[in-house]
Amino acid sequence: MARKMTLDSAIKQAQAADKRVEEAEKILASAKKKQAECNKKVEEIKAEIDRERFDSIARIALEKFGANVTAQKFGEILETIMINEEVGEYIAHEKSRLNSENSDIK
Numbered sequence: 001m002a003r004k005m006t007l008d009s010a011i012k013q014a015q016a017a018d019k020r021v022e023e024a025e026k027i028l029a030s031a032k033k034k035q036a037e038c039n040k041k042v043e044e045i046k047a048e049i050d051r052e053r054f055d056s057i058a059r060i061a062l063e064k065f066g067a068n069v070t071a072q073k074f075g076e077i078l079e080t081i082m083i084n085e086e087v088g089e090y091i092a093h094e095k096s097r098l099n100s101e102n103s104d105i106k
Contacts, residue, residue, distance in 0.1 A: 057081055 061069050061077050069077075 057078055058074075060081070061074050064077070065073065
């Protein structure tokens with residue numbers, strides 16, 4: 001027959017459960033802090049990549065048109081380069097998709 005729980009043993013079990021909850025909350029808080037740090041780092045890296053990309057586009061514009069390029073002309077160049085890059089990415093994606101479909105058929 002099962003032993004009847006006493007008040008003292010019930011209190012001890014409740015205290016142990018409270019302690020486990022507190023430990024879990026600390027672990028969760030630590031994980032959330034780490035998550036925020038990682039997200040911040042991701043945003044910093046993305047910003048750096050965007051800066052490098054913009055700088056390389058600016059170099060291309062200077063090489064092609066010299067220092068006398070107007071803001072409007074630079075904007076047109078930038079738009080053309082971005083469109084070409086997006087088209088290239090789309091073509092690569094479609095080739096990849098078609099290749100995977102063809103390999104599924106075989």
